[in-house]
Amino acid sequence: MSTEIRISGGAIHDPANDVDGELRDLCLKDGKVVADVGPDARRIDARGMVVMPGGVDIHAHIAGPKANLARKLSPDTRRADPLERSELLRSGTGGLVPSTFATGYRYSLLGYTTVIEAAAPPLAARHVLAELRDTPMIDKAFLILMGNNQVLFELIRASGGAVSPQLRDAIAWWLAATGGYGVKLVNPGGVEVFKQSNGDVDGIDAEVPGYGVTPRQVLEAIGGAVHELGLPHPVHVHANDLGVPGNATTTLQTMDALSGRQAHLAHLQFHAYGGGVGGSESLPRSRAPELLDYLADHKELTADVGQVMFGDAMTMTADGHVSAVLRDLDGGKWVNHDTEVETGCGIVPFTYKAGNYVHALQWGIGLELFLLGSDPWQVMLSTDHPNGGSFLSYPKLIRLLMDRGFRDDQLGRANQKAIKRTALLDGLDREYTLNEIAIITRAGPARRLGLRDKGHLGIGADADVTIYHDRPDDREEMFSTPRYVIKGGELVVEEGDLRRIDDGLLLSSSAPFDGDIDRVLEPLFADRYTVSFDHYPVRDPALREPATIVEATP
Amino acid sequence: MPESLICAGCTLLCDDVTTDGRRLEPECALGAAWLADRSAPAGDAPEATVAGTPADGKTALARAAQLLRGARRPLVHGFAAATIEDARAAVTLADRLGAIIATGAPAQPWPGAPAFPLRGSSTATLGEIRDRSQLVIVWHEDPETTHPRLLQRLGFGAGRSSTRVAGSRTLVVVDDRDTATARRADLPRDGPADRDVAARVELFERFDGGRHATIVYGAALATGAGGQRRELALHELVRRLSHGRHVVTLSLAGTAGIRSADDVLAWQMGYSGTVDLASGHPELLTVTEPLIDHERIDLALCIEDDPREGVPTIVLSHRAEPVDAEVWIRTAPAGVAASGTLHRLDGVPLTLRPPLRSAAPTAATVLADLLKATAI
Numbered sequence: 001m002s003t004e005i006r007i008s009g010g011a012i013h014d015p016a017n018d019v020d021g022e023l024r025d026l027c028l029k030d031g032k033v034v035a036d037v038g039p040d041a042r043r044i045d046a047r048g049m050v051v052m053p054g055g056v057d058i059h060a061h062i063a064g065p066k067a068n069l070a071r072k073l074s075p076d077t078r079r080a081d082p083l084e085r086s087e088l089l090r091s092g093t094g095g096l097v098p099s100t101f102a103t104g105y106r107y108s109l110l111g112y113t114t115v116i117e118a119a120a121p122p123l124a125a126r127h128v129l130a131e132l133r134d135t136p137m138i139d140k141a142f143l144i145l146m147g148n149n150q151v152l153f154e155l156i157r158a159s160g161g162a163v164s165p166q167l168r169d170a171i172a173w174w175l176a177a178t179g180g181y182g183v184k185l186v187n188p189g190g191v192e193v194f195k196q197s198n199g200d201v202d203g204i205d206a207e208v209p210g211y212g213v214t215p216r217q218v219l220e221a222i223g224g225a226v227h228e229l230g231l232p233h234p235v236h237v238h239a240n241d242l243g244v245p246g247n248a249t250t251t252l253q254t255m256d257a258l259s260g261r262q263a264h265l266a267h268l269q270f271h272a273y274g275g276g277v278g279g280s281e282s283l284p285r286s287r288a289p290e291l292l293d294y295l296a297d298h299k300e301l302t303a304d305v306g307q308v309m310f311g312d313a314m315t316m317t318a319d320g321h322v323s324a325v326l327r328d329l330d331g332g333k334w335v336n337h338d339t340e341v342e343t344g345c346g347i348v349p350f351t352y353k354a355g356n357y358v359h360a361l362q363w364g365i366g367l368e369l370f371l372l373g374s375d376p377w378q379v380m381l382s383t384d385h386p387n388g389g390s391f392l393s394y395p396k397l398i399r400l401l402m403d404r405g406f407r408d409d410q411l412g413r414a415n416q417k418a419i420k421r422t423a424l425l426d427g428l429d430r431e432y433t434l435n436e437i438a439i440i441t442r443a444g445p446a447r448r449l450g451l452r453d454k455g456h457l458g459i460g461a462d463a464d465v466t467i468y469h470d471r472p473d474d475r476e477e478m479f480s481t482p483r484y485v486i487k488g489g490e491l492v493v494e495e496g497d498l499r500r501i502d503d504g505l506l507l508s509s510s511a512p513f514d515g516d517i518d519r520v521l522e523p524l525f526a527d528r529y530t531v532s533f534d535h536y537p538v539r540d541p542a543l544r545e546p547a548t549i550v551e552a553t554p
Numbered sequence: 555m556p557e558s559l560i561c562a563g564c565t566l567l568c569d570d571v572t573t574d575g576r577r578l579e580p581e582c583a584l585g586a587a588w589l590a591d592r593s594a595p596a597g598d599a600p601e602a603t604v605a606g607t608p609a610d611g612k613t614a615l616a617r618a619a620q621l622l623r624g625a626r627r628p629l630v631h632g633f634a635a636a637t638i639e640d641a642r643a644a645v646t647l648a649d650r651l652g653a654i655i656a657t658g659a660p661a662q663p664w665p666g667a668p669a670f671p672l673r674g675s676s677t678a679t680l681g682e683i684r685d686r687s688q689l690v691i692v693w694h695e696d697p698e699t700t701h702p703r704l705l706q707r708l709g710f711g712a713g714r715s716s717t718r719v720a721g722s723r724t725l726v727v728v729d730d731r732d733t734a735t736a737r738r739a740d741l742p743r744d745g746p747a748d749r750d751v752a753a754r755v756e757l758f759e760r761f762d763g764g765r766h767a768t769i770v771y772g773a774a775l776a777t778g779a780g781g782q783r784r785e786l787a788l789h790e791l792v793r794r795l796s797h798g799r800h801v802v803t804l805s806l807a808g809t810a811g812i813r814s815a816d817d818v819l820a821w822q823m824g825y826s827g828t829v830d831l832a833s834g835h836p837e838l839l840t841v842t843e844p845l846i847d848h849e850r851i852d853l854a855l856c857i858e859d860d861p862r863e864g865v866p867t868i869v870l871s872h873r874a875e876p877v878d879a880e881v882w883i884r885t886a887p888a889g890v891a892a893s894g895t896l897h898r899l900d901g902v903p904l905t906l907r908p909p910l911r912s913a914a915p916t917a918a919t920v921l922a923d924l925l926k927a928t929a930i
Contacts, residue, residue, distance in 0.1 A: 063821075065901055071820045075671050075838050078824045082835035091649055091835045093824030099836075100821045123679070126895055126903035130638060131821045195682065197765045198800045324796065334793065335674040337901070338802060340681025347674065530681040530707060530715075531902060535560065535569045540895070540905055542639070 003489055004029045004037040010046030010467060013434050014053065016443040016456035020435045026051060028463040031489035035459055042491075046467050049483055052438045053455050054113025054464030058445035059236075059266050059304045060385040061316055062103050063117050063131035063142070065124045066345045069335050070097040070316050070386075073347060077312070088501060096314040096349075096386040100134040104504065106392065108137035108493055111466035111482040114446070114454055114507075117142040118184060118236065118266065118384075119318045121339045122149075123531065125178035129543040132506060137492065139454075139464075139548070141507035143236050144178055145318050145343040146171065147185030147218055148192045151524045153211040161217035163224035166520055171225050172513035172552075173521065177537035179508045179544050182233035182449075183226050184266075186318040187240050188218035191344045194321040204240055204253050215240055219257045227261040229511040230554035232450025234262035242267075242322050245276025248287035252294060259298050264448055267306020267384040269366040284361055285421045288368040295378050302448050304382035307366035307397055309389030310354045310414075316387065320344035341528045352389070360415035362388075364422035370401055371430045372423060376439040380448070394441070395479035401432040402475045437479075450550060451507070463489035506544075511552035557909040562635075562889045563588030564701045565810045565899035566680075573909060580713070582702050592887035593910065596874045601914065602883045603876045611883060615920065618855075618868045618881040619927035625853035627832070628653040629846065632859025633815035635872065635887075636917060637894030637906070641815035643921035644857055645822045649831055650925060654839065654849060656828040657815040658808070668827065669776065669785035676792050678768070678802040679900040684709045685718040686800070689767040691726045693788070694774040695806050698734035701899075704770075704806075711738055719766075765799050772806035806899065811858060814897040857917055858885070870917045883920055886912035894918075 007026040012019050027037040061067055071078075074095055081094030083102045092099035098106060107115055120128040120142040132140050146152055155167045171183060189208040190201040201208060204215040223235040239254040241247035251271040258265075265271070274287040295301055315326055320336050323346020327334035335347035352359040366388070373379045381398075385391040400407050411419055419425060432440075446455020453462045465486040471478035485493035487502045518533075525533040538544060556572035556579065563584035571578050571585065575593065578585045602614030609617075622628060630648040633641060648655040669675075683690065690708060697704040709717035710725050717723065727739040769788065776785040788803065795801045808816075816826040823829050823836040828845065830837045841848045846865050854867040861867045861879055869879040872887035886892035891912035897903050915923075 068817055068820050071824050072826050073671055073674055075825055079838070082837075084834045085649055085652075085831070090646070090822070091831060092822065093836055095824065099824040102824075123902060126905065127817070127897065127901075130642070130818075130895065130903075134642065134822055195678075195686065195800060198796060198798060327793065333672070333674045334676075336676040336796075336802070338678035338682040338800075340679045340685070527716075528681065528685070528718075530679065530684065531904065532569050534558065535904060535907070538905070540893075543895075 004041035005044060005486065005489065005491070006037050006041045007044045007046045007051060007465065007467065010049045010051035011470065012051045012457060013438040014457040015435045015439045016447065017458045019457070026457060026465065028465070028486065028489045031463050033457055033459055033461040033463055044467070044484060048470060050434060050468045050470045051457070052466050052468070053442045053446070053457055053461070054466050054485065054487065055111050056442045056445040056449065056451070056455050057107070057112055057115040057382065057385070057391065058380055058449060059118045059306070059382040060115055060391060061118060061387070062115060062385070063100065063135060064120050064128035065337070066119070066316050066347065067097050068131070069337065069345070070314050070347050071099065073333055073335055074314065074349065088498060096312060096390055100131050101136060104135040104137040105498055108485055108487065108498065109496065110391065110394065111468070111479070111485050112138060113464035113485070113487050114139045114451065116140070116181070116449065119143060119145055119186060120180065121145055121343050122174055122178045122180065123339055123342055125180065125538050126540070126543060129179055129506070129538060133543065135504065137487065137502055137504055139505040139507055141181035143182045143184035144174060144180035145186055146174070146183050146222055147188035148343055150192070150211070150341045150528055151521065152222065153208065153213050153218070154524060156217055156221045157212045159221070161213065161221055163221055163228060165514070166517065167221060168225045168229055169513040169517035170521060171222070172229055172511040173517050175509055175511065176513070179506065179538055179547065181507050181509050181550070182231055182236055183222060184236045184238070185219065185222060186238040186343065187242065187321065189213065189215040190240050190321060191319060194324070195338050195344055198324065200321045201240060204250060204257065216257050219254060223258050223261055223263055228554065230552040231511060232509050232550045232552065233448065234264055236264045236266055238266045238319065239271050242270045242319055243325070245273050245282070245284040247271050247273050248290060251291060255294050255298065255301060258301065260300065262300050265301065265303040267382065267387070268303040268369055268379070269306045269308065269362060269388070270384070272365050272369065284358060286361065286365045286368060286423070288365050289372055289423065292369065292373045296374055299378070302378045302380065302444070304380040305366050305369045306382055306384035306388050308352045308359065308362045309383060309393040309397065310352050310359070310363065311389060313350045313352060313389050314347065314386040315350045316345070316347040318343045318345055320346040322346060323348050326350060340530060354414045357415050357418045360418035361421065363414060364419050364424050367400060367407070367424060368422055371428055376436045377444045377447070379440065380444045381440040395476045398437055398479045399474070399476035402437065404429055404431050506547040507550060508547045509550045509552060558907060559909050560889065560904055560906050561585040561588060562810055562896060562906065565806070565808065565813060566701050566703055566707065567810055567896055567898040567904050568703055569904060575909065584702055589890065592872060592890035594874045596884065599874045599884065600876065602881070603879070604881055606878065611915070614881050614883050615923055615927060618883070619924055621853055621866070621868060621880060622651060622855065622924065622928050625651070627850055627852050629656065629849070629851045629854045630654070630857065631656040631658070631854060632857040633657050633811045634809045634860070635858040636811040636815055637888045637896055638814045638818060638903070639894050640857060640917040640921065641818035642822070643918040643925070644815070645818055647921050647925045647928070651928065652832045652834065654828065654830045654832070654845070654851070655819065656845060657812050657819060657826070669782050669789060673786055673789050675789050676796065676802045677804065677900065679902055680707055683768045683802065683804060684715055686766040687723070687768040688719055688721070688764040689724050689726065691728060691767070691769045692735055693728050693769055693771040695770060695772040696729070696731070696733035696735045697770065697806060698738065701806055705735070705738060767795070767799065767801050768804060769801070770804045770806065776805070776807060804900065810896040810898065813899065814895070817897055870920050884914050885917045885920060886914040888916065892916045
């Protein structure tokens, strides 16, 4: 029996449909937004409340071998954060990388209904899928790591760096083999160099030793292939030189290499640094305004911020070189794991301190990216969970954006030398509106992910809805505890409590490819992998189904 | 017609194997034993027993559920031959029961807190080691016996996989025993009884100029008295050497089933090893006494492993012959007559491809039935 719901009298914030706080009813039936429902529909009185589409997190790290190693690495942080078993709920633990059930519950309690795992080794797809199947309440997808794939390097070299039919077919094959949703490039070429010799690739035009390709060619060829395939989400790029002073130059070169085709830049804050040339200019500084200027002139590019929040974080990345640098800075725990042919992985627990120059600068640069940008559709909210901080810190981040008084107070607590090297003290009085928050937390990410039924409340949209008490005095509290969360047309959260468990859907994408690509890939697999070509693809129905398949549109 | 399968005879999970139902190709002593164990015909063996008496599966399930409902301090343990699917169902049931769940042998004293949560580690998949490591050091282990195709798969010895490493590669064995692996070493065995990892740094000095090295270790280093200290020393050595060169480790400890169950426990609960769910939430247990006595376990549910003495036990096992237990339920042998997923020693997940079929249920199916039958 389908549930019919009428959400009555709330202020609707649906920027994808140009609705900005209009007081009206919203009707849900059969898991979709509909024009009207019958008189017996359940009525939710939303007067005085704010109604938005369910949140969509475009970039987080929640599942797979990397997240699980981080869990095993951090029993100390989860003892104080247990999740109790109940008739409805599985038990688990929180901390910076919650157990899978806790991850699903807590995202739901925050009003999020869709989350993207942003970096999965294709070889580990079975593991990623199994964890996602144990992550309830949210629809979820994962991006497969391809920026250091030796097989793709061979195809790119063979085509002289151009997009070739074989490269397109190979990418489509890999998505079909894994159940992935999109393509992620992490430090293209650089992870391979790290695995060779603990080093990094020297700029985007340096050749990757042994492969005859450059990061620029990888960006252009794979970015171009994804674009030509028409995947729902464009290539998702963690650029070279993450965290390195002066890396904004590399980021601008990366954006330039990608320009002219759709692309998304991950955690831009970590790639927006000046300085590092020695002398008085050696201290890192912000170059966020230059990156924003470039974005303003290139509407085909988008980014998520990767805001750092003061406090504890868990850095975990496919960019193993970054983790090795942090290991040497910090001296604490460190995990490295290299995956053959495809990628690396590094994990280092980390604490961002308000009084530390570099950390405060990172915090300030993130806020600059939010506050100086002209188009919220291009710059989306993320903390690169848990790299910059937990997803549980999103409400505080939202308050920083919406409440200048609160922001000024927080600015006063941060390292002033760093803050003075940002634009935050230059009378920056911008406060995000509710509609802008709706853009950066649901409408923008959904649109960028090509999820046409998510991120908006038009007729036919998925009935994923979050209803908040309107609390202008405390936006952090407002966004921490939604009054209601509706997932797939069913009420799942009410006043901070989970009322119903939803398994959530797996989202995968599909693009057609020529089956003859097998004849190209099989010998390359035999030469490089220790898993046979035949055993590599995930075929297990229990992992692959049910799923919503989003077809490519070339 | 030979059929392809993935051999789970050890944690290597070789997936280039074929079988005619009796033999494996390529030959492997552990693989042959694994195949024989899992393809033995059930014959007249019952599908289940209750208190040693043959019973049908439904009766056995009802009795098992009754015992679980009445247990004050149940333990779910084992997993040596379990799959990811079995482990997911077992953790779900343990959570519902408020049980202790332990991957490994609860009758043995706890081997010491693992080193990993204290400092981490540097690891790699087999292909990384095969195609990059110029130096491989085997540390007090004998993989030629315990993981017969490891060296071959890492590109050493006769019938070896081809490696992409240019130039010479060196296999060093540090051991005080005359093992089959030691006889394969490229350098004279360099094995004082002392297992102090830090003292081995000179091995790397011999390796001057090399860019990539691997240290293979296992239970001999990491368990028993001082195991945690030795493993920490190993990882400190790796950190110290990881400048200008890339150094990784590969652990041979455990079975694929235990490795896989540990991963499931970590993702569902946040902890691996031994987890107490009695309080309503997961608590990591690090007892140093035999678990069954120390925690006053009054009922054990043993999944695809050898049951322990001293406690009434429900056993789910693929073995054809019943074991002495309150309830024994025969399951389909994963890999040979049932599918399932396992994580290889380097974490790579693989789906087993059984050449045979079994009428018996998988452990995961029995556990799901027990979950329903124990619901209040």
